[in-house]
Amino acid sequence: MSDKQTLPEKEVEWVARLAYISLTPDETKNYADDLSRVLDYIGELQKVDTSQTEETRQITGLKDIMAKDKVEPTVIDRETYLEQAPMQEQGFIKVKSVFNRE
Amino acid sequence: MSSIQEALDLGVAAAIEMSRTLMDEKKVLNAVLSQVDNPKIVTGELNVPYICKDNIVTLGTKTTAASKMLENFESPYEATVVKKLREAGAVMVAKANLDEFAMGSSTENSAFGPTKNPWDESRVPGGSSGGSAAAVAAGLAPFALGSDTGGSIRQPASFCGVVGFMPTYGRVSRYGLIAMASSLDRIGPIANNVEDAARVLQVIAGHDENDSTTVDIPVPDYTKVLTGDIRGLKIGVPKEYWSEGVDERVAATVKKAIEQLQKLGAVVKDVSLPHSHFALSTYYILQPAEVSANLARYDGVRYGFSLGADKKIENIKDMYCETRARGFGAEVKRRIMLGTYTLSAGFRDAYYDKAQRVRTLINQDFEKVFKDVDVLVSPTTPTVAFKLGERTQHPLEMYKADLLTCPASLAGIPGISVPCGLVDGMPVGLQIMGRQFDEETILRVAHAYEQSVDWREQ
Numbered sequence: 172m173s174d175k176q177t178l179p180e181k182e183v184e185w186v187a188r189l190a191y192i193s194l195t196p197d198e199t200k201n202y203a204d205d206l207s208r209v210l211d212y213i214g215e216l217q218k219v220d221t222s223q224t225e226e227t228r229q230i231t232g233l234k235d236i237m238a239k240d241k242v243e244p245t246v247i248d249r250e251t252y253l254e255q256a257p258m259q260e261q262g263f264i265k266v267k268s269v270f271n272r273e
Numbered sequence: 274m275s276s277i278q279e280a281l282d283l284g285v286a287a288a289i290e291m292s293r294t295l296m297d298e299k300k301v302l303n304a305v306l307s308q309v310d311n312p313k314i315v316t317g318e319l320n321v322p323y324i325c326k327d328n329i330v331t332l333g334t335k336t337t338a339a340s341k342m343l344e345n346f347e348s349p350y351e352a353t354v355v356k357k358l359r360e361a362g363a364v365m366v367a368k369a370n371l372d373e374f375a376m377g378s379s380t381e382n383s384a385f386g387p388t389k390n391p392w393d394e395s396r397v398p399g400g401s402s403g404g405s406a407a408a409v410a411a412g413l414a415p416f417a418l419g420s421d422t423g424g425s426i427r428q429p430a431s432f433c434g435v436v437g438f439m440p441t442y443g444r445v446s447r448y449g450l451i452a453m454a455s456s457l458d459r460i461g462p463i464a465n466n467v468e469d470a471a472r473v474l475q476v477i478a479g480h481d482e483n484d485s486t487t488v489d490i491p492v493p494d495y496t497k498v499l500t501g502d503i504r505g506l507k508i509g510v511p512k513e514y515w516s517e518g519v520d521e522r523v524a525a526t527v528k529k530a531i532e533q534l535q536k537l538g539a540v541v542k543d544v545s546l547p548h549s550h551f552a553l554s555t556y557y558i559l560q561p562a563e564v565s566a567n568l569a570r571y572d573g574v575r576y577g578f579s580l581g582a583d584k585k586i587e588n589i590k591d592m593y594c595e596t597r598a599r600g601f602g603a604e605v606k607r608r609i610m611l612g613t614y615t616l617s618a619g620f621r622d623a624y625y626d627k628a629q630r631v632r633t634l635i636n637q638d639f640e641k642v643f644k645d646v647d648v649l650v651s652p653t654t655p656t657v658a659f660k661l662g663e664r665t666q667h668p669l670e671m672y673k674a675d676l677l678t679c680p681a682s683l684a685g686i687p688g689i690s691v692p693c694g695l696v697d698g699m700p701v702g703l704q705i706m707g708r709q710f711d712e713e714t715i716l717r718v719a720h721a722y723e724q725s726v727d728w729r730e731q
Contacts, residue, residue, distance in 0.1 A: 178614070190565065190613040191572070192606055193594040205668050206611055212669055213554040217623070219631050226629035227636060229486075230456065230685035231443045231709060236485040247349045255349070257579035266574055267581060267589040 177207040177214075277469045280321035280415045285314055285364060288415075292322040292366050295413045302389045304398075304407040305367040309334050317362020319476055324408045324417040327368040328375050328451040329460065331355050334365075338451050339383035340373045342571050342578045342600035352449020353484065354418060354460050354477045361476045366414060370404030373602045374568065375420055375453050377401050378428060378674035381665055382604045389661070390433060392699055396658040399429030399674070405463045406433040416464040416473050420450055422457045423556050424654075424678025427690040430463050431653035431702025434692045434728075436719070437463045438470040441710045442685035443488040445474070446481030454563035455486075457556075457682050467691060467720040471495035474712065490710065498713040499720040504538030506718065509646035513549035514677055519655045526694035526701045527652040529731060530722060534650070537721055544646060546638040551631050552680040557672055558615055558628035559683075564605075565612030571600060607668060636684045643708045648718050651677055653690040653702030681706045691719045694731030 178186075180203045187194045187202075194202065249262075258265040274280045280288040289312065296305055306327050314320075325331060328338045330348035337343045355365065372382035380388040380403025388403045390396040391411040398407040402419030406429035409417050419426040421439040430437025438461045445460050452458065462473035475496065480489040510531060515524050535541045573579030573596030580586055580596045601609070615624035642649065655676055664671040681688040686709050690702035703722065707715040 182614075183610070186610045186614045186617070189617060190606075190609050191569075191590070191593040191597055192601070192609065193591075193598040198606075202607060202610060205607055206614070208669050209557065209611060209672075210614075213558050213624070213628075216551060216554050216558070216627050216631055219548070219551055219627075219634065221627060221630035221634070224630045224633050226626055227456075227632040228629075230632075230636065230683075231441070231486075231488060233443070233486065233488065238485070239482070251349045252575075255346075255576035257573060257576075257581045264574060265581070267586060267592045269589050271588055 176203060177210040178203055274412050274415045276465050277319070277321055277415045277472055285320045289322045289364060289366055292414050295411070296367060299411050299413060301394065302391060302407050302411055303386050304370055304388050304404045304411065304413065306337060306339065306370050306385055306404070307334055308367045309365055312364045312366060314364055315359070315362055317360065319358065319472065320362035322364045322366040322414045323358065324367045324369045324405060324414045325355060325365050326371055326402050326405050326417065326419050328371055328420060329355060329418060330449040330451065331365060331368065334368055336368070338374045339371045339385055340601065340605070341384045344384070344578060346577055350449065353446035353481045355449065357477050369402070369408055369417055372401035372403070373605050374451065375401040375422060375425055376564070376604050376608055378424070378671050379664065380404060381661065382602055384602055387661060390658050392434060392658070395660055396699065397432065397661055399432035399658060401425040402463060403429045406430050406435055406437065409433070409435045409463050409465060416462055416469055419461060419463045421459050421461055421682065422454050423560060423682045424675040426461050426463060427653050427678050427688055427702065427704060428674060430690045431700065432658035434700030435463055435465060436467055436470050437461070437690045438474060439681070439688045440474060440478065440712055441687045443486050444687070444710065444712065445477050446484040446487050448481055448483035452567040454560040455567060456563060457560060467716055467723050468496060468499055470689070471499060471716050488710070493713055495713060495716055498717045500717065501721050501724055503534065503718055503721045506539045506648070507646040508534055508539045508541045508718070509544035509642050509649045510541060511544055511546045511549065511649055511651060513546055514651035517550070517676065518673060519652060520657070520696070522696045523652050523656060523701050526696055526731060527703055530693035530703045531650055533726055534718065534722060537725055542646065544642045544649070546642060546680065548631065548634045548638050549680055552635055552683055553672065553676050555628045555631045555635065555683060556675065556679040558624050559632065561608040561612035562616050562625050563612065564608045565616060568605065568609055572596065604668070632683050635680055639684045639686060647707070647714050649706040651704050653677060653704040657696050657699035657701060677704060685709055687712045687715055689715050689719045691723055692728045693722070694728055
């Protein structure tokens with residue numbers, strides 16, 4: 172491995188926090204290597220002159236596509252959705268506490 | 274089963290039976306993840322069994338996306354393509370293996386084990402639609418559905434010696450396709466021959482209110498254009514598609530196919546797509562960025578794998594982080610993190626926005642050459658199918674399998690891979706690309722080529 176690392180382990184930890192993925196120290200090290208290599212490769216785009224070029228927004232040129240302004244009952248009912256939830260209670264989806272108890 | 278016609282001649286019940294027997298016999302390929310127990314049969318023009326990639330939601334079976342995250346997921350609704358096929362008489366008999374959430378080029382990223390190439394079980398079938406391509410190549414069903422984001426239909430079709438078709442972005446509804454990179458994802462058929470691919474496309478193409486990226490224009494008769502006549506048609510050979518790691522023997526095999534097109538009366542000329550070299554980098558910025566957004570939904574709250582009931586986990590943030598750490602495989606996490614990084618504050622201009630600008634240049638290259646030529650031809654992949662395990666430790670090498678397929682993905686244009694010869698006993702694919710919404714011309718060229726040679730002898 173080269174001594175230069177485009178994405179140091181500290182930054183991998185920061186990215187993993189943003190992405191809500193916990194990593195083991197080994198994984199952090201491996202991802203630092205892998206992602207550095209990929210970032211070095213994709214960094215070649217900086218060589219392309221895009222000063223006169225707009226960004227692609229929709230490749231077939233569609234714009235302002237709206238759904239019909241019509242109220243319709245959903246195809247899937249509330250119970251079906253709830254059944255999919257890993258935890259539920261009294262008709263609600265249940266989750267772990269959002270705030271820590273002090 | 275070697276074609277839709279053969280299955281139709283057998284009759285649907287016998288064809289389903291044959292499909293089941295073959296699936297049991299060829300378990301070693303690990304091409305299918307689940308079978309449909311008692312499929313309903315209705316009559317229609319496409320009254321044959323088929324296999325659906327397991328990132329397309331279906332009723333009555335699990336839809337796993339080959340991820341632990343959705344290992345037990347049963348969708349409460351079905352995809353538009355599945356509904357259309359059902360109404361046309363097609364009978365889904367199984368769900369096909371894939372790289373987890375369709376991220377990969379070898380099907381080795383499946384949480385349920387890799388699929389093997391029916392031509393040589395020590396080699397990969399390609400990916401991410403590797404299960405679909407291997408299933409068709411092994412005759413398990415006359416056709417399968419795949420999805421293509423950077424090459425995921427065309428590349429495995431090439432590796433397995435079958436026909437893989439990626440329609441124009443917006444030609445086929447993606448309602449019910451598990452979203453990965455929404456500005457690139459498309460659904461298309463994998464089949465034994467071009468006519469079969471056209472027949473399936475005929476059924477699944479068209480505008481859908483449930484997918485706002487589908488275009489409301491008429492769907493032509495795709496089988497009517499398969500005349501075998503390509504005299505005077507202008508075919509461009511992009512000079513950038515023959516360097517950078519393209520195996521010499523693969524290149525020579527595809528050049529021979531191009532000579533064949535010339536013999537059939539097509540006018541072949543050299544053209545240039547100057548920004549092709551940058552397509553792979555552009556792709557591997559945009560695709561992970563969109564992945565990081567689309568896969569944020571897998572948080573263990575509403576459906577899928579969850580550590581919510583784990584008593585050791587105390588708050589919701591730890592539940593998110595642990596659920597995602599254990600539910601996703603290594604490649605999915607790699608791409609989510611790559612995308613999260615390139616979209617993060619301070620880097621977005623340099624990566625994502627820059628890539629969207631380069632994408633414009635890549636698209637302009639295509640628009641320019643399509644003023645001069647009707648279709649473009651190239652190898653589908655730089656090499657034939659590689660060995661299992663050969664690239665799993667080198668993500669960047671794996672990404673390079675998409676080198677020749679990702680430009681068409683970025684430009685939204687349709688592309689097909691047709692088998693055109695063998696190198697080391699493994700199939701080589703000829704890629705044909707066309708103008709947006711001009712599926713007819715590439716089908717016509719692919720069909721004319723296919724009918725004029727025995728590709729196994731090339």
